[in-house]
Amino acid sequence: MSTDYFAELPPELINLLPLSLSLRSLSALILTCRRIHDILQPELEASISPSFRRHLLRKAAAENPEIVAKLLSSPHGVDLDEGYDDRTPLYIAVNAGNKEIVALLLGAGANITARLGGSGPQALHLAVCNLDLEMMRLLLDHDAPIDETFGEYGDSNVTPLHHACAIGQLEMVQLLLHRGADIEYQSNLGSALGFAVQSGKPDVARLLLERGPNVTVHWRVQQDLLYVAMALRHPRRPSPTDRAEKEPAKWVGLPLGEPRKQLMALLLAYGASIDATMDLIRQNLTALTKGANQTRSEYLATVSGMLTEAEGAIPGRMLLQ
Known part of the structure; x- marks a missing residue:
């Protein structure tokens, strides 16, 4: 026509x-x-009904800033947080990595603290898990809560800093620390330093240690950080099964791998206690030797060698501090 x-x-x-x-x-x-x-x-x-406007906004939130801007303008007044079940437009835009749309939604009043499904991760948590450094900057510029926890590790509640340390993302760790993340915050697993040590990330551990966290805190029950860095068997782990006794579990001994050696040397240089770690080992020696398939004297000799090797790797400049 x-x-x-x-x-x-x-x-x-x-x-x-x-x-x-x-x-x-x-x-x-x-x-x-x-x-x-x-x-x-x-x-x-x-x-256009309010529910249809919400539908359109969700459809556009990943990649269509023009439609988002139109829906956010007068006279629409579409709600940004309610009526979306689990995924709000902000969550969709953050997940898509679309900073232009995220900025539009935040400028229109989207709730940056909203959690997926009401109890899941917040927008900043999603950006951290997506390794999206620039999205993290944008969200932090809009006052995203920096120390809120989320359940990325099963039953554990971790902060964005914990997660960044666990996966060894140095730039993310630097950004979070620069923006004021609590370096000493303890989840039910441990501190940011504990996550870096447990995951074998010496570069991240060094960055944290330069900021002065407590090296005497525990990673889990009865495990100090030097013990964790040595990758020794958990002292409270159940005794090996019959099958495991036939095929003894391997454990980290000598020679030390380079990341492990660096971590141990760093912790020792910043005040970790060999005496405290050896006390812990002696208290649990029966279980530890069984898991390593060694005698008590053999196990203690190996542990002593590990500590000696790590002490030899402490940089000279640290010994002078």
Whole structure:
């Protein structure tokens, strides 16, 4: 149908078209002619229900900033946080890595503290898990809570800093510390330093230690950080099964791998106690030797060698501090 035909229709007749057309057909018709668009667009917008606006916003939140901007403008006033079940538009945009849309949503008042499904991760947690450094910056610029926890490790509640340390993302750790993340915050597993040590990330551990965290804190019950760095068997782990006794579990001994040696040397240089670690080992020596398939004297000799090797790796500049 020629658009010239519509150009000749009086506005009164054009205004009657919505009475006989579906919303989809009306939307398509509006795109065919500038005159029809100017006359009927306000009515079309007024006919869009709040639930349909939310639907459109979710559809556009990943990659269509123009539609998002339109839906956020007057007279729509679409709700940004309620009525979305689990994934809000902000969560969708953060997950898609679309900083332009995230900025639009936050500028319009989207709740940056909202959790997925009401109890899941927040926007910053998602950016951290996606390794999206620039998204993290944007969210922190908009006052995203930096020390809120989320359950990334099963039953454990960890902060963004804990997670960044566990996966060894040095730039993320630097950003979070620069923005004020609590370096001493203890989850039910341990501190940020504990996560770096447990995961074998000496570069991250060095960065944290330069900021002065407590090296005497425990990673888990009865495990100090030097003990964790040595990768010794958990003293409270159940005794090996019959099958395991036939095939003894391997454990880290000598020679030390380079990351392990660096971690031990760093902890020793910053005040970790060999005496405390040896006391812990002696208290649990029966279980530890059984897991390593060694005699008590053999096990203690190996542990002593590990500590001696690590002490020899302490940089000279640290010995002078």
